[in-house]
Amino acid sequence: MVNQLYITAFYVLFALLAPPVTLGTICKVKARLQNRIGAPLWQPIFDILKLLRKDETLSKTASWVFRFAAAINCSLAIYLVVSVPWLQPKPEWGGIDLFTFVYLLAAMRLFTLLAAMDTGSAFGAFAASREATLSFLVEPASVLSLASLGIVSNSPQLNIIFGFHNMHAFHPGLWAISGTALLLASIVELSRMPIDDPTTHLELTMVHEAMLLEASGRNLLLFEYANTLKLTVLFGLSAQCYLHLIPLPVDSRWEVYAIGSVVMLLVVAVTVAVFEALAVRLHWTKAPDFIAYAITLAVIGSILALGAGGI
Amino acid sequence: MSLSLNDLVAFSIAVCAILMVGSTHLRLNIFLFSLQTMLLVYLSTLYAHHHAEEHLYLIALALFALKAVGVPVFLLRIIRQVHVQRDAGTLLSAPIAMHTALAFLAVSYMLARQLPVPPSAGLGWPGATAAISLVCTGLLLMLTRRIALSQIIGFLVMENGIYLFGLTQTRGMPMLVEMGVMLDVLVGVMISGLLAFRIQKSFEHIDVSMLVDSKE
Amino acid sequence: MHPLLIVVLAPVSVLVLSLLIPSTRLLSRIAPVLFFVQLAAMAFSLFPVLAGQEKVFCLLPELCVDRLGALFSLLTQVVVAAATTHAVVFFEQDDAHNLQNTRSVRIFYACSSLLLLAMTAVYFCDNLGFIWIALETTTLCSASLVYYHGTKHSLEAAWKYLIICSVGIAFALFGTVLIFASSQYGATPKGSLNLSELSAHAEYLRYPLLRLGFLFCLLGYGTKAGIFPLHGWVPDAYSAAPAPASAMLSGGLLNCSLFAIWRLCELVRASGHDSFVQHGTLTIGVTTVIAASIFLVHQHGIKRLFAYSSIENVGLMIIAIGLGSGHLFFLLAFNLSVAKVALFLTVGNIVQSTGTKAIADIHGLLAKNPQWALVLLAGSLAVSGAPPFGVFLAEWGLLVHITQFHHWLVVAGLVIGLTISFLAVMFHVGKIVCGTCRPGDISFYPWRSVLVPAGLMVVSLIAGVSGLSQLF
Numbered sequence: 001m002v003n004q005l006y007i008t009a010f011y012v013l014f015a016l017l018a019p020p021v022t023l024g025t026i027c028k029v030k031a032r033l034q035n036r037i038g039a040p041l042w043q044p045i046f047d048i049l050k051l052l053r054k055d056e057t058l059s060k061t062a063s064w065v066f067r068f069a070a071a072i073n074c075s076l077a078i079y080l081v082v083s084v085p086w087l088q089p090k091p092e093w094g095g096i097d098l099f100t101f102v103y104l105l106a107a108m109r110l111f112t113l114l115a116a117m118d119t120g121s122a123f124g125a126f127a128a129s130r131e132a133t134l135s136f137l138v139e140p141a142s143v144l145s146l147a148s149l150g151i152v153s154n155s156p157q158l159n160i161i162f163g164f165h166n167m168h169a170f171h172p173g174l175w176a177i178s179g180t181a182l183l184l185a186s187i188v189e190l191s192r193m194p195i196d197d198p199t200t201h202l203e204l205t206m207v208h209e210a211m212l213l214e215a216s217g218r219n220l221l222l223f224e225y226a227n228t229l230k231l232t233v234l235f236g237l238s239a240q241c242y243l244h245l246i247p248l249p250v251d252s253r254w255e256v257y258a259i260g261s262v263v264m265l266l267v268v269a270v271t272v273a274v275f276e277a278l279a280v281r282l283h284w285t286k287a288p289d290f291i292a293y294a295i296t297l298a299v300i301g302s303i304l305a306l307g308a309g310g311i
Numbered sequence: 312m313s314l315s316l317n318d319l320v321a322f323s324i325a326v327c328a329i330l331m332v333g334s335t336h337l338r339l340n341i342f343l344f345s346l347q348t349m350l351l352v353y354l355s356t357l358y359a360h361h362h363a364e365e366h367l368y369l370i371a372l373a374l375f376a377l378k379a380v381g382v383p384v385f386l387l388r389i390i391r392q393v394h395v396q397r398d399a400g401t402l403l404s405a406p407i408a409m410h411t412a413l414a415f416l417a418v419s420y421m422l423a424r425q426l427p428v429p430p431s432a433g434l435g436w437p438g439a440t441a442a443i444s445l446v447c448t449g450l451l452l453m454l455t456r457r458i459a460l461s462q463i464i465g466f467l468v469m470e471n472g473i474y475l476f477g478l479t480q481t482r483g484m485p486m487l488v489e490m491g492v493m494l495d496v497l498v499g500v501m502i503s504g505l506l507a508f509r510i511q512k513s514f515e516h517i518d519v520s521m522l523v524d525s526k527e
Numbered sequence: 528m529h530p531l532l533i534v535v536l537a538p539v540s541v542l543v544l545s546l547l548i549p550s551t552r553l554l555s556r557i558a559p560v561l562f563f564v565q566l567a568a569m570a571f572s573l574f575p576v577l578a579g580q581e582k583v584f585c586l587l588p589e590l591c592v593d594r595l596g597a598l599f600s601l602l603t604q605v606v607v608a609a610a611t612t613h614a615v616v617f618f619e620q621d622d623a624h625n626l627q628n629t630r631s632v633r634i635f636y637a638c639s640s641l642l643l644l645a646m647t648a649v650y651f652c653d654n655l656g657f658i659w660i661a662l663e664t665t666t667l668c669s670a671s672l673v674y675y676h677g678t679k680h681s682l683e684a685a686w687k688y689l690i691i692c693s694v695g696i697a698f699a700l701f702g703t704v705l706i707f708a709s710s711q712y713g714a715t716p717k718g719s720l721n722l723s724e725l726s727a728h729a730e731y732l733r734y735p736l737l738r739l740g741f742l743f744c745l746l747g748y749g750t751k752a753g754i755f756p757l758h759g760w761v762p763d764a765y766s767a768a769p770a771p772a773s774a775m776l777s778g779g780l781l782n783c784s785l786f787a788i789w790r791l792c793e794l795v796r797a798s799g800h801d802s803f804v805q806h807g808t809l810t811i812g813v814t815t816v817i818a819a820s821i822f823l824v825h826q827h828g829i830k831r832l833f834a835y836s837s838i839e840n841v842g843l844m845i846i847a848i849g850l851g852s853g854h855l856f857f858l859l860a861f862n863l864s865v866a867k868v869a870l871f872l873t874v875g876n877i878v879q880s881t882g883t884k885a886i887a888d889i890h891g892l893l894a895k896n897p898q899w900a901l902v903l904l905a906g907s908l909a910v911s912g913a914p915p916f917g918v919f920l921a922e923w924g925l926l927v928h929i930t931q932f933h934h935w936l937v938v939a940g941l942v943i944g945l946t947i948s949f950l951a952v953m954f955h956v957g958k959i960v961c962g963t964c965r966p967g968d969i970s971f972y973p974w975r976s977v978l979v980p981a982g983l984m985v986v987s988l989i990a991g992v993s994g995l996s997q998l999f
Contacts, residue, residue, distance in 0.1 A: 172319070173319045173322060173323070177326070288406055289333070289405050289406055291406075292333060292405065292406030292409055292410070293330070293333060293409075295406075295410075296329060296330070296333060296409045296410070296413060297326075299410075299413050300326055300329065300413065300416070303413070303416060303417060303420070304322070307420050307440075425735065426735065426736065427712070427733055427735065427736065429708065429711070430711055430712065430716065446697075446701065450694070453690070453694060459686065462690055466690075466693055466694065466697065469694070469697045470697060470700075473697065473700050473701045473704055476701065476704055476705075477704040477707070477708075480704070480708045481704070481707055481708050481711055481718050482717070482718070484656060484704065484707055484718075484720065485656065485720065487656070487657075488654070488656030488657070488659075488660070488720060491656070491657070491660035492656075492659070492660065492663075492700065495660055495663040495664060495667070498667055499663070499666075499667055499689070499693055502667055502670060502671070502689065503686075503689055503690075503693075506670075506674070506682065506685060506686055506689065509682055510682060510686065
């Protein structure tokens with residue numbers, strides 16, 4: 001009982017802190033690699049708080065859909081943070097299964113697209129079409145990698161798949177392959193390098209930022225916060241996959257899992273940052289080649305899960 | 312059902328080959344080939360330790376020195392002299408070729424299930440799946456690439472697959488035969504490399520689909 | 528004297544001499560002498576096996592040859608000796624027109640001696656793995672021979688040859704590994720590649736693995752021989768190689784790969800799966816014959832013409848192998864090789880004198896060089912299977928043998944294929960031989976240049992007319 005209290009406290013604290021800090025870590029590591037000092041780790045928190053105080057400028061052609069979509073987007077993101085096991089140990093709240101997870105991601109994407117197209121700007125619509133293309137190309141990768149893990153765990157519930165309480169056999173190969181597939185798919189979903197540069201100023205090449213061009217003030221706050229949460233959840237899931245590579249004893253103390261999750265999340269963030277610093281942005285027509293890698297790894301994972309029962 | 316370390320390594324070799332098909336960057340292909348051969352060396356030492364076969368240690372050593380280090384260095388030198396970086400215009404685009412390689416993996420799984428279980432301990436079919444898929448992937452590389460060097464790399468991947476099959480289904484062929492095979496393959500690679508270099512000098516490119524001269 | 532030296536001494540000496548002697552005239556005269564000496568020595572040592580007094584002749588414990596292998600190795604020796612004898616004239620002619628590169632000639636002799644060594648090794652090896660190694664070595668040596676001229680055309684032909692044959696040989700290696708895997712279930716728990724051991728315990732070989740292994744080896748070694756879907760390299764390689772090299776390739780190397788297939792067929796037959804072997808080889812043989820004869824109808828290059836004729840011969844020999852008749856196999860191989868060597872050497876003369884390989888540009892040979900024209904006619908008649916040459920007897924024997932097995936479709940297909948190819952070859956050769964003679968051709972050494980081909984055609988005539996074939 002006391003354990004549950006500690007776990008819940010740890011989880012809530014981390015759920016509040018981790019999203020901005022993860023984003024801040026990525027930016028900081030990238031900056032250091034590019035020979036700059038870079039903003040401090042807490043900068044995203046300050047940015048979000050700054051947006052609270054700002055005024056809003058709304059386009060004349062925007063309707064209630066614009067406000068509405070932003071709010072729903074953020075609520076869905078918060079729901080994801082609460083129900084997806086991106087961080088272990090997880091308190092015993094309800095969980096979702098992997099198909100609901102993918103649909104929730106798609107729903108978030110839908111509302112972002114609606115908001116982007118509602119303002120009537122050409123940049124927004126262009127970016128919306130790119131985001132839609134990328135999402136349907138990369139969906140097989142995320143679904144198949146999670147499904148292969150589900151086959152091995154005999155359940156589609158994410159809590160059971162990623163939980164440490166089951167007597168699964170040790171499948172390092174499958175977790176590594178699915179984890180990498182999930183990581184690559186997350187990079188595409190979040191439109192980070194090499195698909196799109198998050199710090200670019202060229203609107204015609206933007207995928208995610210162009211959809212937020214028309215948002216300002218509290219709307220922008222909702223969108224940015226939702227993006228940060230989505231980033232944390234997706235990278236957190238990949239970190240959990242890599243955590244399963246370590247043969248931790250089943251049912252050990254919750255601190256072990258906590259420290260492991262935090263360390264793994266940090267490792268994944270640093271890896272993503274290094275990759276972003278070194279990678280070159282791919283030409284749009286070459287993006288499917290990168291996505292093909294993610295899909296290939298996911299399919300290999302599913303072949304292994306189906307044929308071998310894991311490896 | 313969980314598979315052993317040997318099977319894990321065998322599958323990683325197959326995965327390396329499939330990733331090789333997805334990239335037309337020649338240096339990346341050579342790096343993946345070198346990685347694949349080193350995994351094969353590791354697997355040979357595992358088998359040598361498990362079955363107490365001394366000759367497998369020697370074969371693993373020769374494989375490391377010649378195929379994992381020597382051949383990639385030679386091919387990198389040829390790339391530098393011939394000034395090609397990428398294999399442009401393959402017959403199948405890289406993603407589709409990678410998915411075709413995946414289909415071959417599924418097919419080789421079905422084929423491997425038909426083979427009888429080898430008398431040595433352990434499951435036979437993971438190694439056989441990986442080996443047959445390596446042979447098919449090597450064939451795919453040879454047939455769909457235009458650059459002469461990619462065809463050489465495809466041939467070497469095929470040889471790796473055949474060696475892997477011998478390793479997992481039997482306890483490795485007799486030492487003299489394996490050494491002879493490796494020597495022949497190396498001399499073949501050297502001659503092909505020299506010819507590829509000459510092709511560049513004659514044709515201003517090493518695109519073998521442009522070699523349609525003899526129509527007389 | 529250690530028996531190994533008989534086989535090894537002459538090629539190694541030619542190899543060493545080609546690296547040391549700077550003069551190509553001296554080298555080209557010494558090499559045939561050494562090869563003929565080796566021929567005599569080999570005939571002498573192999574005589575007990577040929578006469579049936581001894582079963583095998585062993586150089587080393589693992590290198591034994593039986594009667595059929597001895598016959599084939601002697602045939603190969605004859606082919607190489609004849610080709611290198613004619614090469615004297617060939618290189619002299621090149622030299623006279625300053626077309627020669629000393630380095631290329633020395634590489635030619637070095638690779639030819641290595642080729643001879645490797646080809647002899649195929650016949651002498653009792654071990655499937657060593658047979659593979661020897662055949663791969665022949666591929667590598669002959670690729671250098673194909674690249675002799677150093678032109679764009681020969682580069683393309685050498686590349687195609689190397690790649691297609693390497694893929695084929697890799698399949699054959701896969702088949703060898705499968706057969707090795709099939710052998711570890713019975714009397715030899717560690718597996719064995721030794722053919723005598725495998726044949727002795729043939730019924731213990733696991734059938735699925737053996738069948739798969741045989742198919743892969745058939746495909747692989749068949750690529751090296753030139754069976755139908757995988758024959759792409761044959762016309763280019765034979766056309767680009769210099770005449771003595773083409774003669775060695777078609778007269779010697781072809782038989783090596785077919786001999787390897789023969790050994791495998793014997794093994795599978797010993798394990799009791801006769802019908803499988805027959806079906807596979809008969810299908811491949813008939814398809815190859817018919818396909819080659821269709822290709823022969825529309826040919827534009829003289830060397831490519833006889834290359835396709837070579838492919839057709841491969842089809843015939845594979846059928847003989849599939850039916851299990853070693854006698855017919857060797858008869859066909861001997862007669863066809865002799866005829867083909869004579870043909871390719873004469874064609875080499877023609878190409879050297881006219882400077883072109885296109886049939887449309889060559890005519891009037893009878894008027895200009897009657898000796899060459901006669902030998903060419905005789906050779907084409909022989910290769911297409913017309914009497915009175917030995918090939919006719921061999922093909923007739925093959926057809927009779929097939930009817931004993933009641934494969935009527937095969938007989939019909941063969942007859943159609945052979946007829947079409949005969950008509951096509953004679954049509955093209957007729958265009959070359961008849962007509963008015965070209966003004967710009969060079970004619971050289973009418974008697975010396977035709978000595979070797981004419982000699983070989985006389986041998987073929989004797990084999991056809993007399994009862995020499997009963998000896999084999």
